[in-house]
Amino acid sequence: MASDDIYKQLYENVLNGDFEQTGELANKALENNIDPMDAINSYLVPAIELVGERFGKKEYFLPDLMRSANAMKNALEVFEKDIREKGVERKSSGKVVIGTVKGDIHEIGKSIVASLLTAKGFTVTDLGVDVESEVFINKIVEEGAEILAMSALLPITMPYQGKVIEDLKARGLRDKIKIMVGGSPVTQEHAERIGADGYADDAVEAVKLAERLMKS
Amino acid sequence: MITSKERMQIAMEHKEPDRVPFQATFVPEVDKILREKYSKEIANIKGKTTEKYQGMTELDILFGHDMLLLTYGLSTGYYRDTDSETYFDDWGIKWKKIPYITKNGTGYYTEIVGFPLADDSKIDSYIPPDPDNEDMSYAEEVIKNYGKSHYICGIIDCSIFEALKYLRGITQSLIDIVANKDIAHKIMDMSVDYHLKLGYKLIERGADLLWLADDLGGEHKMLMSPEIFREMVKPKMGYMINSLKTKNKNIKIAFHSDGYIEPIIDDLIEAGVDLLNPIQPESMSPAEIKKKYGSRIGMWGTISTQQTLPFGTPEDVEKEVRERIKACGPNGGFLLAPTHNIQLDVPFENIEAFYNAVNKYRDYPIKY
Numbered sequence: 390m391a392s393d394d395i396y397k398q399l400y401e402n403v404l405n406g407d408f409e410q411t412g413e414l415a416n417k418a419l420e421n422n423i424d425p426m427d428a429i430n431s432y433l434v435p436a437i438e439l440v441g442e443r444f445g446k447k448e449y450f451l452p453d454l455m456r457s458a459n460a461m462k463n464a465l466e467v468f469e470k471d472i473r474e475k476g477v478e479r480k481s482s483g484k485v486v487i488g489t490v491k492g493d494i495h496e497i498g499k500s501i502v503a504s505l506l507t508a509k510g511f512t513v514t515d516l517g518v519d520v521e522s523e524v525f526i527n528k529i530v531e532e533g534a535e536i537l538a539m540s541a542l543l544p545i546t547m548p549y550q551g552k553v554i555e556d557l558k559a560r561g562l563r564d565k566i567k568i569m570v571g572g573s574p575v576t577q578e579h580a581e582r583i584g585a586d587g588y589a590d591d592a593v594e595a596v597k598l599a600e601r602l603m604k605s
Numbered sequence: 606m607i608t609s610k611e612r613m614q615i616a617m618e619h620k621e622p623d624r625v626p627f628q629a630t631f632v633p634e635v636d637k638i639l640r641e642k643y644s645k646e647i648a649n650i651k652g653k654t655t656e657k658y659q660g661m662t663e664l665d666i667l668f669g670h671d672m673l674l675l676t677y678g679l680s681t682g683y684y685r686d687t688d689s690e691t692y693f694d695d696w697g698i699k700w701k702k703i704p705y706i707t708k709n710g711t712g713y714y715t716e717i718v719g720f721p722l723a724d725d726s727k728i729d730s731y732i733p734p735d736p737d738n739e740d741m742s743y744a745e746e747v748i749k750n751y752g753k754s755h756y757i758c759g760i761i762d763c764s765i766f767e768a769l770k771y772l773r774g775i776t777q778s779l780i781d782i783v784a785n786k787d788i789a790h791k792i793m794d795m796s797v798d799y800h801l802k803l804g805y806k807l808i809e810r811g812a813d814l815l816w817l818a819d820d821l822g823g824e825h826k827m828l829m830s831p832e833i834f835r836e837m838v839k840p841k842m843g844y845m846i847n848s849l850k851t852k853n854k855n856i857k858i859a860f861h862s863d864g865y866i867e868p869i870i871d872d873l874i875e876a877g878v879d880l881l882n883p884i885q886p887e888s889m890s891p892a893e894i895k896k897k898y899g900s901r902i903g904m905w906g907t908i909s910t911q912q913t914l915p916f917g918t919p920e921d922v923e924k925e926v927r928e929r930i931k932a933c934g935p936n937g938g939f940l941l942a943p944t945h946n947i948q949l950d951v952p953f954e955n956i957e958a959f960y961n962a963v964n965k966y967r968d969y970p971i972k973y
Contacts, residue, residue: 406784450830451823452779492705494716497775519703543714544915545705545950573824573864574887574911590825 392421396432399464403436406456408463415467425468426479433468437461437508441593451501454592458504465508481512483603486528487538488516489572490549495542498572501592502538509596511536522553529557529566536599539585541572550575551583567602571595609671613756613813617857617879617903619938625930625967626671626756627941629959631664633684634712634949639664639956651750661747665755668960672756672940675744675812677803679763679771679796683715695734697721698771705949712949722772728788733795736802741810748811759807761800762818762861765841766829768796770820782829782837789837797841804849814857814880815849817842822864824888831868839872846877859905863944864888874901882906883944886925892932895939903938908959910945919958926962927973934971941967 390398395418402411418428440457443449449457472479485506489499496518503515514532516524529537537557541547550570557563569587570580580588586602589595607615607623615622631639640647643664652663661673682694691701699719705712722728748757763771769778769792781789804815819838821828829837846858859880860873865888873881881898883906884891891907907929908914913921926941933939941963947956966973 447826450826450833451828452783452833453830455776455779456784492703492714494701494703494718500776543705544911545707545712545714545948576912591823 390417390421392418392423395421395423396428399428400432400436403433403457403460403464404439406440406453406460408456408459411460412463412467415464419467419471425471426477429465429468429479433461433464434509437505441505441596444591444593455497455501458501458508461508462504479510482506482510483512483536483599484532484534485511485513485536485538485599486516486525486532486534487513487540488520488525489518489540489542490546490553491519491521492549493541493543493546494518495540495572498542498592499538499540502540502571502595505592505596506538506599509600511599522549522556525553526556526560526562529562534566536602537566537568538595538599539568539570541570541575544574547572547574547579548583550579550585554584567605569595569598569602608753609669609755610753610813613671613940616937616939617814619900619903619936621935621937621969623969625934625939625941625963625969627963627967628665628670628672628674629668629943630674630946632712632946632948633686634710635947635951635956636662636664638709638953643667660743660760661751666751670755672758672814673747673751674758674760674816675747675807676760677739677744677807678761678800679768680760680818682717682771684713685715691718693719695738696772697731707948707950709949709951709953717771720772720774720777722792723774723777725788728791731795733799736799736806739803739806741806744807744810744812752811756814757812758814758816758859759804759812760816760818761804761807762816764796764800764817764819764845765793766819766821766838768800769793772796779828782833786837793838793841797845801845801848804845805852808849808853808856812856814859816859816861816882817845817878818861818882820864821862821869822866822885822888825865827866827868828864831872834869835872839869839876842873842878843876850877867894870894870898870902874898879903880905880940883942885909885911885944887911891929895933899933899938900936903940904933905940906942906944907933908941908943910943910948910951914943914947914955914959915950915952917955919954922955922958923962923965926959927966930966931971931973934967934969 503513507513539550568585570585577588587598589598612622612626647663650663650666660676700715701718702713857879860878861882880903
C-alpha cells in the first residue's frame with residue numbers, strides 16, 4: 390500500500406466508522422515511515438471534524454459517531470505511542486478532567502465526549518462514573534487541569550454538578566478552572582444557575598465549547 | 606357517571622368523554638411515602654398483594670387514575686424490592702441499586718451493570734426465560750377486581766431494541782444495529798417472541814391495551830437514524846402489533862420512547878401504534894405533535910418529570926396541566942400523565958398541585 394493510499398484509507402475509516410482495522414492500518418502507516426503527526430493533523434482530525442459536522446446536520450447519528458470515535462481512538466493510540474517514543478509530544482489543546490457525577494452511572498455520553506476531546510488533541514483524564522466531588526477536585530489539582538467536564542443524566546443527580554462547583558469555591562479553586570456541564574436533562578439555564586462556564590447539547594458541541602473555553 | 610374504562614375507551618376512539626382521562630405512576634420510594642400518608646384512606650381499597658414489581662396499587666384507585674398498569678416482561682428488572690445492592694433477573698441481567706439523596710430522603714435508581722450477551726460467544730447458547738413460567742396471577746387479581754371499571758394496560762415493554770441494549774450493553778447495541786446486523790436481529794427476534802407470548806397471555810386475561818417500548822430518542826435527536834429504525838426495528842414492531850391485533854381486534858397498542866422521535870411518528874402510526882408515550886415536552890412540543898399527528902395517534906403523557914415536577918413551583922405545575930389539556934385534550938385521544946414515574950425529588954406540594962390541577966381542568970368540553 391502506498392503512503393497516499395494509507396492516508397486516504399485512514400481518513401475514510403474514521404469518516405465511515407470502520408474502526409476494527411484502523412489500529413492495524415496505523416501500524417502499517419508507521420512501517421511506511423508516514424509522519425504520525427502529519428497523519429493526525431492532516432487526515433484523522435479533518436475526518437473527525439467532518440463526522441462532527443454531519444452529526445450536527447443530523448446526517449450522522451450516535452452509532453456513526455461512536456464508531457468514528459472508536460476508529461480515531463484506535464489510530465491515535467498507535468500514533469501517539471510512536472510520537473512519545475520519539476520523545477516528542479503532540480501539542481495539547483488543553484487538560485481536561487471528565488466524569489459523570491456521584492449517584493449517576495450513565496457512561497456513554499461522557500465517554501463519547503472524552504473520545505472526541507482526545508481526538509481533537511485535549512489531554513483527557515476520564516474519572517468514569519459515580520464520581521465524588523473530592524475525587525474530581527483532587528484530580529484537578531494533581532493534573533493541573535484547565536477544564537472540568539461533568540455529566541449528569543438524571544434530574545436527581547444534576548444538583549451534584551452544583552455541589553462540585555461550590556466545593557471548588559470553598560477550596561479557593563473556582564477561578565483556576567473552566568467548568569462545562571452536560572447530559573440529557575441539563576440545560577443552559579441549569580448551567581448558569583449553578584455557576585458553570587458553559588453547557589453543550591451534544592458531544593460535538595462539547596468539543597467546540599472546550600475549545601472556546603480554552604481561548605477565553 | 607361513566608366508568609374510567611368507558612372514559613378511556615371513548616378517548617381512544619378520538620372522541621371527548623366527560624373528562625380527560627389521566628393516570629400517574631411513582632417510584633417505589635414515593636409510593637411508600639404516599640401509602641403511609643394516605644394509609645387510612647386506602648385501608649379498604651383492594652390493591653396488590655405483593656411488592657414484587659411496580660404496578661397497580663391502592664393509590665391508583667384513591668387518586669382516581671383511569672388506567673391501571675400491569676408490569677410484565679423485561680422491565681420487571683427495575684425496582685426489585687430487595688435488600689441486596691445487586692441482583693440478577695431471569696434474563697441473567699445484573700442490576701445495581703444506585704443510591705441518591707434528595708430532600709425527601711434517600712432513593713435508589715436501578716441500573717444495569719452486567720449484560721449477559723456482551724460477549725459474542727454467549728449468544729448462540731443463550732436460553733431466554735420461558736414466558737409460560739411468568740406468574741399471571743397478579744394480572745388476574747387486578748383484572749378480577751378492576752377489569753370492569755378501569756382500563757387495563759399490560760406492559761410488555763423493552764420489547765425490541767431495548768432488549769438488545771439490556772442484553773448487549775448500550776454502546777455495543779448501537780454498534781450492532783448498524784454493523785453486526787445478524788446479531789442484532791437474532792437477539793431482538795428472541796425478545797419479540799417472548800414479549801409477544803406474554804402479550805397473548807395478557808389479552809386472554811382481559812387487558813385493553815398493551816404497551817410496547819423502545820427508547821429511540823435522545824434529548825433533541827434520535828439515537829439511531831430513521832432509516833436504521835425502518836430497516837431494523839419497525840418491521841418487528843409491525844409484526845408484533847399485527848399479531849396482537851389478530852389475536853384480538855379490539856386490543857389497542859401504546860408505544861413508549863423517551864426523547865425526540867418525531868421523524869418516525871408516521872412510521873409508528875403505520876406500524877399500528879394507537880397511543881404514543883410520553884411526549885417529553887423538553888424534546889417535542891405536545892401542542893405541535895397534537896396538531897400534526899393528533900387525529901391519527903393518541904397522546905399519553907406530556908407533563909414534565911424532568912423539569913416542571915421536580916424543579917417548578919406548584920403554580921408552574923398547574924399552568925402546565927392547564928396548557929396541556931387545552932392543547933392536547935380537544936377531540937379526545939389524550940391521556941394526561943407525567944412523562945415518567947414521579948421521582949423522589951418531586952416536592953409533595955407539586956404532586957398535590959398536579960392532582961388539584963387535573964381535577965380543576967379536566968372536564969370536557971374544554972372551556973378556557
